[in-house]
Amino acid sequence: MPVNVLFSARPALWPVYEPLLTKGLTEAGLDFRLSTEFAPDQVDYVVYAPNGGLLDFTAFTRLKAVLSLWAGVEKIAGNKTLTVPLARMVDHGLTQGMTEWVVGHVLRYHLGMDQHITVQDGAWTPDAPPLATERQVCILGLGALGEVAARALIALNFNVTGWSRSAKDIPGVTCLHGDDGLRNALSQAEIVVLLLPNTPATVNILNAETLALLPKGARIINPGRGPLIDDVALLAALDSGQIGHATLDVFRVEPLPEQHPYWAHPHVTVTPHIASETRPTTAAQVICENIRRGEKGEPFLHLVDRDLGY
Ligand code: NDP
Numbered sequence: 001m002p003v004n005v006l007f008s009a010r011p012a013l014w015p016v017y018e019p020l021l022t023k024g025l026t027e028a029g030l031d032f033r034l035s036t037e038f039a040p041d042q043v044d045y046v047v048y049a050p051n052g053g054l055l056d057f058t059a060f061t062r063l064k065a066v067l068s069l070w071a072g073v074e075k076i077a078g079n080k081t082l083t084v085p086l087a088r089m090v091d092h093g094l095t096q097g098m099t100e101w102v103v104g105h106v107l108r109y110h111l112g113m114d115q116h117i118t119v120q121d122g123a124w125t126p127d128a129p130p131l132a133t134e135r136q137v138c139i140l141g142l143g144a145l146g147e148v149a150a151r152a153l154i155a156l157n158f159n160v161t162g163w164s165r166s167a168k169d170i171p172g173v174t175c176l177h178g179d180d181g182l183r184n185a186l187s188q189a190e191i192v193v194l195l196l197p198n199t200p201a202t203v204n205i206l207n208a209e210t211l212a213l214l215p216k217g218a219r220i221i222n223p224g225r226g227p228l229i230d231d232v233a234l235l236a237a238l239d240s241g242q243i244g245h246a247t248l249d250v251f252r253v254e255p256l257p258e259q260h261p262y263w264a265h266p267h268v269t270v271t272p273h274i275a276s277e278t279r280p281t282t283a284a285q286v287i288c289e290n291i292r293r294g295e296k297g298e299p300f301l302h303l304v305d306r307d308l309g310y
Pocket of ligand 1: 071072073089090094098140141142143144145146163164165166167195196197198199201202223224225249250273274275276277310
């Protein structure tokens with residue numbers, strides 16, 4: 001019997017993924033059918049993104065796994081109708097894109113690019129930036145994305161501290177975990193990068209109390225998820241100068257509403273959730289490998305812990 005793979009994501013992605021998945025599943029030697037429409041009780045695997053509109057998995061009685069095209073799974077991890085394994089996206093194209101974005105924005109702050117490059121005001125103030133060896137960067141979240149970003153910053157000689165839920169050992173990175181670890185990580189951090197998932201344990205991880213731990217004038221870069229930051233607390237910290245500047249790619253409500261104070265704030269850069277995205281060529285390989293594994297009875301890659309929410 002063929003393996004039925006339902007593609008449930010933004011319709012515009014179907015013509016992009018259809019040939020890539022067809023190629024990958026053929027190369028995996030599988031007898032398969034791939035479609036955007038199947039009777040639910042005929043589906044073996046769902047290739048999933050929240051914007052495909054699928055919310056209720058109750059009728060998917062022979063489903064073996066849901067394979068997310070997104071790295072962030074907060075919109076599906078708590079779905080009670082889903083009772084089979086859920087895999088999230090770890091795609092090296094997505095990781096590379098995020099690393100480039102994070103390094104670029106860290107360098108913008110580190111080198112003071114806004115002061116020295118974009119302001120053509122005739123002022124000649126020859127204050128060279130410090131070397132990266134004198135700059136403290138903190139990455140909250142040392143997972144698929146955070147670890148690679150940390151390694152890239154280490155390669156540029158930044159002092160990198162990382163914080164995660166479990167203990168880690170990444171050469172060159174000061175790895176911390178737990179509540180005390182968070183306090184220690186923030187107390188030195190001149191630039192903070194958020195690469196945590198959105199879970200009940202991480203909501204408002206940057207709040208009035210934790211923002212106050214940072215050295216005055218620290219900069220925040222958030223390509224993780226909007227709810228990681230208490231927006232009211234961040235705006236107050238920006239206004240008081242406790243936080244010097246914030247670059248925000250993700251928000252509680254997206255698109256960021258027109259009247260939101262972040263748009264007009266002189267110390268905020270808004271980017272429209274473009275830090276990185278799943279790259280179809282590499283992501284399709286990850287999806288096909290997981291279907292191959294499912295069919296061979298091998299463990300799936302990148303499984304989500306539904307209790308932890310990531
Ligand atoms: P991973 O699941 O691989 O890594 C998550 C990291 O966060 C892990 O190090 C994990 O710790 C840590 N973490 C989770 N919960 C806690 C907690 N309660 N306390 C401390 N640390 C915690 O995710 P990715 O690196 O792949 O992605 C991170 C996030 O980036 C995604 O969830 C998504 O929200 C966002 N993203 C944003 C994009 C954009 O364009 N803006 C694009 C892609 C992703 P541990 O290692 O111990 O498990």
